[in-house]
Amino acid sequence: MGALIFNKGVVFRLLLAVSACLLGIPCRYDGRAKVNDEVLNLFLSGVEVLPFCPECWGGLGVPREPAEIVGGTGKEVWEGKAKVLTKSGKDLTSQFKLGAKRVLEVCEKLSVSLFVLKEKSPSCGISLIYDGSFTGRVKHGMGVLAYILKEKGYKLKNELEINNICFKKGDINGY
Template identity: 40%
Template sequence: MYIISACLCGVNCRYNGKSGSNERCLKLFREGKAVLVCPEQLGGLPTPRNPVELDNTASQIIEGNGKAISNKGEDVTEKFLNGAYETLKIAKELGATKAILKEGSPSCGANFVHDGTFTGNRINGKGITAKILENEGITVFSDEDLEINNSKLVYLNEFDREKAKKRRLFELEEEDDEEEEYFDLTENLTDMSELPPKVEENVKKLMISLARDLMGFEELDEIAEATGLSIEEVEEILNEEE
């Protein structure tokens, strides 16, 4: 049995009063394999509501060392925690062992959240509900983990590889697909300074090219995160290519 963010099945419960539809989530729900939840509504927040971001990691907030703050400065930490524990209670009552949650949400983000500045900047991390469910042994996927990509993929950092593993785990549980083949250009390059300078330069250029052309990253900080290079290195290499 799955717990699924209700907004992924067309329920208008997101902070802006909107929703989205994920076909895989809808399929599970229609087959009676999932129950829909909205942790923020379960915690007593209205819809629509002001955007909220976390000022610390979910783990720290759960321990009392941080807050969930709206863009108007309202502290809604208690409601976020209440909603998360209500979601956990539902999961335990149903015997749910897996959850599919909305990526990027301060409650449901499974791989990333926003950085607390309300500027759209994303950082690796988890939402409060996602972290509480994981702490109780529930496997948490995001809607983006379920995206279907090409059969041969290039992963440039640990974040992307972990995301791919989770997507593959979901597919193995739901379908009988052929094994995918994964390539990691940087797996053994823990210290590129050991490479000859020209080779090092070419490897960096290739990594940037893959991050832009294959993975679709355009912003300097996104390319830097995907490749493990500094923003300054990325900017310098891109300027040389112009």
């Protein structure tokens, strides 16, 4: 499983785990996707991709009420100092953590090489997440899944950084 990449005489197995919404799968809270042409082109070029949505894997349906991290970032969610709440105040922290744990478990078993995550998402944001006010403002910080993946040592990119990944003739630039 995974594409074989040749680089300086060494063979690498490459499997990307990608936020499903970036591939056009309608799994976002609003029932839509956030397809990213660069990410989709990676898949279409033959790179093996594992799509996932930690919120769906945590048991949340589509569509669903919007949720944001209130009181911190993904780090504070794992420390029990912040919560993931819907706009109406429903606590979804346990579902977000369960989804993150499930993604981590599957990706550990499959030896995922790299994660491509949706920036600003309360699960997948790598450097920016919504600030918890439900006004569209963002703050620096990681989402629930992104934080636990980073803690486990995984390589993370967001959809805006995908141009820094190059798979031409077996070269792994930026990786």
